[in-house]
Amino acid sequence: MSNSGSNRGGTGWWAALRRPSAKYSLIALLTAGFAGGIIFWGAFNTGMEATNTLEFCVGCHEMRDTVFEEYKYSIHYSNRTGVRAVCSDCHVPKDWTHKLIRKVKASGEIWGKLTGSIATKEKFEAKRLQLATNEWERMKARDSIECRNCHSFDAMSPEKQQQTPYKKHMQAKLEGASCIDCHKGIAHKLPKGYKDPNAKDAEEW
C-alpha cells in the first residue's frame, strides 16, 4: 500500500514526460512548443524551397540534356530585362495545397526515374508527349495560373505589343482562353507526335 503512490507516478523518462511539470510553467512549455513548431515548419519549407531551385530540377541527367538544354535557349532563361522564370515558376503552384499535391506527384516522377521508366534520354523522349500532356492539362485546369503570376492580359500594351497578337489576346480574354491554349512549347521543344490543334484541317499537313 505504501508503495502504490510512487508506483502510480512511475519512473524513467516516460513517467517524467507524463508527469505534470512542476519546473516549467505552462507558458514556457507553450513557447517552447511554438518555437519548435516554427523550426519544424521552417525546415519543411526550406526543403520545399530547396527542391524548387533550378539546380535541383536539373540535377538529373535526363532533364539536363533535354528540357533544360532547350529552356536555356528560351526567352524565359535570358532576355532583355533579366527577369528569369525558373522551372518551379511554371511547374510548381505557389499556394500550399496545390504545391503539396504537385510535390507528391513529382515524387512519382522521381519514382519513374529510379525504376527506370524515364532513366535514359531515349526512354524520356518516349514519355515526353505524355508528360507534356499532363502539364498542359494541369495548366489548363487552373487557367495557366503560373503564367499569370507574371503575365496578364490587362498589362499588355496595345502600343508595345504587335497588333495581331494584341487582338488575339483581347479576344482570348473575352472568350476565356488560357495562355497554354496557344503557347505550348514556350520553354521546351514540343514532343514528337504532338499535333497542333491549329492545324485543325488535319489533311492540311
Next chain:
Amino acid sequence: MKHRQTLLIAAVAASFSAAALAADVEAAKGLAEQNNCLQCHGIKKDKDGPSFLKTAEKYRGKANSEDELVKHLNSGKEIKLADGSKEKHKVIKTIPPNDAAQVKNLVQYILSVQP
C-alpha cells in the same frame, strides 16, 4: 514532235526542282508548330496571314525565292495587314538558336505546298 520534246524536258525539269525542294516535312511541321506560325497561317487556308499555298504560288518559278523567305522569317520585317496598318512579322526561333538549316528546310517545305 518538237512540242512533245519540250513537254518532256519541262516534265523532267519539274521533277528535278521538286526533288530539290523535297524538304524534311516532319521537321518543317515541328518548327512551324514550335513557333506558333499556324495561329496566323493555314497550310491552304488564309488566316491573318496568307496560306502557305498562296505563298508557294506567289514565289513559284521566281529566282531567290528561298533566300527572300528566309530573310522574311529572320528579320522581323514590317508587314502590311489587311486593314492597311503595319506591324513587325514574327522572327522565327530555332533550337539551338540561329540554325539556318532548320529555317531553310521550313522555307523549302512552304514553297513546295501543292494545291
